[in-house]
Amino acid sequence: MGIRVSNVRRWWLAAALIVWALALVTAYGVLLRYQSTSGAAGDPPPQWPADAPLARAKSGKTVLLLAHPRCPCTRATLRELEIVVANRPDWDRVRVLFFRPRDAGEPWIQSDIVQQAKSMTGVEVAWDDDGRIAALFGARTSGHILVYDERGALEFTGGVTAFRGHEGVNAGRDTLIALAHGEAAPRSRTPVFGCPLFTPQDAAKAPKGEAPR
Amino acid sequence: MTRDRTPAPEHCLPLARALYSEHSQMVYRQTDHLFAWLMIAQWLFGIGLAVWISPLTWKGTASESHPHVLTAILLGGVITSFPVLLAYFHPGATLTRHVIAVAQALTSALLIHLTGGRIETHFHVFGSLAFLAFYRDWRVLVTASVVVAADHLLRGVFWPQSVYGILDSGVMRAIEHAAWVVFEDAILIVYCTRGQAEMWEIARRQAQLNAAYDDVERQVAEKTHELTEQATRLAENEERMRLLVEGTEIIVWDFDPARNQFTYVSPQAERFGYPLAQWREPGFWQRTLHRDDACEAIAFCQQELENRRDHRFQYRMLSRSGDVVWIDDLVSVYQASSGALRMRGAMIDITDRKNLERDLLANIQELDLAKQESEQASRAKSEFLANMSHEIRTPMTAILGYSELLLAEDAADEAADSRVEALRTIHRNGDHLLSIINDILDLSKIEAGELAVESAACSPRELLDEIHSLMMVRAQAKGIAFEVVYETAVPDRIRTAPTRLRQILMNLAANAVKFTEVGSVRLIVRMAADGAPRMQFDLVDTGIGMTLQQQQRLFKPFAQADASMSRKFGGTGLGLVISKRLAERLGGDVSIVDSEPGRGSRFRLTVDVELDDDVTWCEPEGRRRAESTPTTPDGRDGSRPLRGCRVLFAEDGPDNQRLVSFVLRKAGADVTVVENGQLALDQVVDGGRFDVILMDMQMPLLDGYDATTAIRATGYEGPIIALTAHAMRGDRETCLAAGCSDYSIKPINREELIAKIASCRPAAAPTTAQ
Numbered sequence A: 001m002g003i004r005v006s007n008v009r010r011w012w013l014a015a016a017l018i019v020w021a022l023a024l025v026t027a028y029g030v031l032l033r034y035q036s037t038s039g040a041a042g043d044p045p046p047q048w049p050a051d052a053p054l055a056r057a058k059s060g061k062t063v064l065l066l067a068h069p070r071c072p073c074t075r076a077t078l079r080e081l082e083i084v085v086a087n088r089p090d091w092d093r094v095r096v097l098f099f100r101p102r103d104a105g106e107p108w109i110q111s112d113i114v115q116q117a118k119s120m121t122g123v124e125v126a127w128d129d130d131g132r133i134a135a136l137f138g139a140r141t142s143g144h145i146l147v148y149d150e151r152g153a154l155e156f157t158g159g160v161t162a163f164r165g166h167e168g169v170n171a172g173r174d175t176l177i178a179l180a181h182g183e184a185a186p187r188s189r190t191p192v193f194g195c196p197l198f199t200p201q202d203a204a205k206a207p208k209g210e211a212p213r
Numbered sequence B: 001m002t003r004d005r006t007p008a009p010e011h012c013l014p015l016a017r018a019l020y021s022e023h024s025q026m027v028y029r030q031t032d033h034l035f036a037w038l039m040i041a042q043w044l045f046g047i048g049l050a051v052w053i054s055p056l057t058w059k060g061t062a063s064e065s066h067p068h069v070l071t072a073i074l075l076g077g078v079i080t081s082f083p084v085l086l087a088y089f090h091p092g093a094t095l096t097r098h099v100i101a102v103a104q105a106l107t108s109a110l111l112i113h114l115t116g117g118r119i120e121t122h123f124h125v126f127g128s129l130a131f132l133a134f135y136r137d138w139r140v141l142v143t144a145s146v147v148v149a150a151d152h153l154l155r156g157v158f159w160p161q162s163v164y165g166i167l168d169s170g171v172m173r174a175i176e177h178a179a180w181v182v183f184e185d186a187i188l189i190v191y192c193t194r195g196q197a198e199m200w201e202i203a204r205r206q207a208q209l210n211a212a213y214d215d216v217e218r219q220v221a222e223k224t225h226e227l228t229e230q231a232t233r234l235a236e237n238e239e240r241m242r243l244l245v246e247g248t249e250i251i252v253w254d255f256d257p258a259r260n261q262f263t264y265v266s267p268q269a270e271r272f273g274y275p276l277a278q279w280r281e282p283g284f285w286q287r288t289l290h291r292d293d294a295c296e297a298i299a300f301c302q303q304e305l306e307n308r309r310d311h312r313f314q315y316r317m318l319s320r321s322g323d324v325v326w327i328d329d330l331v332s333v334y335q336a337s338s339g340a341l342r343m344r345g346a347m348i349d350i351t352d353r354k355n356l357e358r359d360l361l362a363n364i365q366e367l368d369l370a371k372q373e374s375e376q377a378s379r380a381k382s383e384f385l386a387n388m389s390h391e392i393r394t395p396m397t398a399i400l401g402y403s404e405l406l407l408a409e410d411a412a413d414e415a416a417d418s419r420v421e422a423l424r425t426i427h428r429n430g431d432h433l434l435s436i437i438n439d440i441l442d443l444s445k446i447e448a449g450e451l452a453v454e455s456a457a458c459s460p461r462e463l464l465d466e467i468h469s470l471m472m473v474r475a476q477a478k479g480i481a482f483e484v485v486y487e488t489a490v491p492d493r494i495r496t497a498p499t500r501l502r503q504i505l506m507n508l509a510a511n512a513v514k515f516t517e518v519g520s521v522r523l524i525v526r527m528a529a530d531g532a533p534r535m536q537f538d539l540v541d542t543g544i545g546m547t548l549q550q551q552q553r554l555f556k557p558f559a560q561a562d563a564s565m566s567r568k569f570g571g572t573g574l575g576l577v578i579s580k581r582l583a584e585r586l587g588g589d590v591s592i593v594d595s596e597p598g599r600g601s602r603f604r605l606t607v608d609v610e611l612d613d614d615v616t617w618c619e620p621e622g623r624r625r626a627e628s629t630p631t632t633p634d635g636r637d638g639s640r641p642l643r644g645c646r647v648l649f650a651e652d653g654p655d656n657q658r659l660v661s662f663v664l665r666k667a668g669a670d671v672t673v674v675e676n677g678q679l680a681l682d683q684v685v686d687g688g689r690f691d692v693i694l695m696d697m698q699m700p701l702l703d704g705y706d707a708t709t710a711i712r713a714t715g716y717e718g719p720i721i722a723l724t725a726h727a728m729r730g731d732r733e734t735c736l737a738a739g740c741s742d743y744s745i746k747p748i749n750r751e752e753l754i755a756k757i758a759s760c761r762p763a764a765a766p767t768t769a770q
Helices: A008-034 A071-087 A112-118 A132-136 A171-182 A199-207 B010-053 B067-089 B094-114 B119-133 B138-158 B160-164 B171-248 B265-271 B284-288 B291-308 B351-408 B408-414 B417-447 B462-478 B498-514 B546-553 B561-569 B574-586 B654-666 B677-685 B705-713 B731-738 B749-759
Strands: A062-067 A092-102 A126-127 A144-148 A155-157 B056-057 B062-067 B252-255 B260-266 B311-318 B324-335 B340-350 B456-458 B483-484 B493-496 B518-528 B536-540 B589-596 B600-608 B621-627 B646-650 B669-674 B692-695 B719-725 B742-745
Touching: A008 B067, A008 B574, A062 A071, A071 A092, A071 A112, A071 A171, A092 A112, A112 A126, A199 B260, A199 B677, B010 B067, B010 B094, B010 B119, B062 B067, B094 B119, B094 B138, B094 B160, B094 B171, B119 B138, B119 B171, B138 B171, B171 B265, B171 B311, B171 B518, B252 B265, B252 B483, B252 B692, B260 B284, B265 B284, B291 B311, B291 B324, B291 B340, B291 B621, B324 B351, B324 B462, B351 B417, B351 B654, B408 B621, B417 B574, B456 B462, B456 B498, B462 B483, B462 B518, B483 B561, B483 B669, B498 B518, B498 B536, B498 B574, B498 B600, B536 B669, B574 B600, B621 B669, B646 B654, B646 B677, B654 B669, B654 B749, B669 B677, B677 B692, B692 B705, B692 B749, B705 B731, B719 B731, B719 B749, B731 B742, B742 B749
Parallel strands: A062 A092, A092 A126, B483 B518, B646 B669, B646 B692, B692 B719, B719 B742
Antiparallel strands: A062 A144, A144 A155, B056 B062, B252 B260, B252 B340, B311 B324, B324 B340, B456 B493, B483 B621, B518 B536, B536 B600, B589 B600
């Protein structure tokens, strides 16, 4: 009932099928590898830096999200953070600090991610010019969240997505929610999936003495 | 398969399967193309979406294309390319739709993956399965479902977040997803099987429809062919009929009695001078009928019409010019579709035939008259010949008899030579004259068809012995040999006309002896070589022979081989003609086998004979030669063969009384002569004892016929030999019917008469009347 094919054509078709399958597996593997590869974990200070240009909450926990305003992966982080914040809107401070180079233009400042962050309830958006704050807090990857308790001790460092740009339940979010409820955090560190906040070239372009480390 | 649930007529199944296959292929191809476009659209959409959502990825202030865009282009391209190529180059193939199913499932997997397992993107799976159901091939659904299940299981184990959006999905989640897919598959498989069933039903109906259509087409073609043939035959028949009607000058017509007019008349009707329009006028037929035939013809026609009988009748019409035309009309009465009685038929102009019949009748009447006259003339001729025969034979009896008597008497020896020579001349010429008369009478009878050929049993040997004995005398007189040679066995008895056979043989033998001066004459006898009951007699002589020209003149009346023959050898030239005619009457012929001047001739007589079933054959015993001593039939003394024989001789003519009585007495007989039949009867009644009665048939007072009858009535059983000068047809039969034992013609041949009396004479004591 089907179409009859010659043996030669059959072999060609079989070969093409195999090639196609291999190409699929390869491409899919590359994609998975990319998406499952976390960014630089950074080296955040265990204590709130004294010279931090930010004020730490007097009571309660201080949550910082270091983000790149144009990193697509950060959308998922923001949505996850929104869920967390929704669980504990009375957290004292939840700040999203967007990396802003010196020559940042309007598209940078008014990106959809910035707008998304601004639209979030209980979230304070601020700019991290030239990435100095990120550097101070040892963050290298967009979506890196830091949670310091009222005493300034680092309780959590990492991301709230399981893959690049992937929303959904994940260990980072669970940890933050646990912390929001005053529960013991299941984890204190998770991988961060996102774009690099800055590059060595960016550091070179920053004013001397202010370059992110 | 589903299609087998609905049985189709056996002869429709192959076509139904073909149609089903064709329809399935069409669905497969169309769906392949749809999917090709869908996958291209999905690919482009994916690229667009990737570009829109995350065109770039950033590293600080530097940006580059986002891997998702590349993924959409490359991975999407890989996924899309092969099935699209297959759909384009290999549509309808099983591999194509299964590759499409795999690709579509992978597209769903990629979408789910890229959206981080968003539950909304799982609907792509359901949509894809529903789309794949367009194929109406449930196997495709299984393929796609297997890929989806494998993807879910694989990623659910290793990257659950990418499928379910959570890291800890659990087995139940996979089972739940699989259950939904199976649920949809079940629905879609039912849809597919129903779709296949519907396709099969459509194919089956289409096949039946096609079969019915083909059947109708075939029937239409057959009917059309038949109709065409019928139309052709009809046209041919019409053409033949037209040619026939026009060629034979038959007038075909159709008549409406209600309107009393012809509704159709073929164009030949114009031959009577009336235009066709006039023929169709009411009352035309009645008006043109001949006055003498009109009433009868109209009444007859009306009567036959009322009785609805086809009929045929003849009558006369008048042509426009007033000529009488005879018509033979063949009429058929029929009922028209309107129910009215109509007539149609064919008029044949038989005027010429009628005229011929009239002329013929007149000719017949003339012929009858001529025939009567001819018959009367023939009768007159026969009577004349009979009278002439009687009148000539009677005196010839006396002339020949007395000349023979005088020559036989011893006194002749003492008479002067001139007187003896005169007597011999008288006897020879008388004999010749008698021979001429006999030949003329025979030929006359033959040509008048009055020659009677009897059929009687006889012995060929006796017949040939008789010929031999008669010819032997003549041969010896001429000093030549005469012999009868039997080449084959001959039957002891045959059935033929012995008198005529004897006559032919005698004629041929006499001719042979006559024309042979030295040497011999042989009569060779044999049965036909082909086994047929046919005898052959060859007369071989060493005589003068004949040239070819002479042979050609033979068998013609009054024509001898040479005019000088007649002068030299005598004869009328009628003998061979008569012999040939007689032989033909006997179922045979007389022909010249061979003849050469100076060397002799061979004549052959062939006659058909009848053989009895119990016939015995006489083996040839050599030959009879003329040198052998002749014997009398009864072996008595040759000089007085009738010694002691008492003969009653009834004869009114005194010359014949004296002549015959003298001859018989000289042969030793005791002769009693009476003048008429009455006296002969009286002699017998009075107790006269006679061995033989010799009875003249023409006598006064009581003729020979009545006298013989009366004598037989007295109980006399001895031989009565009729003696008559009448040699015409029926004389012999009349004599035998009257009671005679034998028959002899005047003038008497002395030897023959004596031999006949001797053969009839009883061997025992003479018979007496009561």
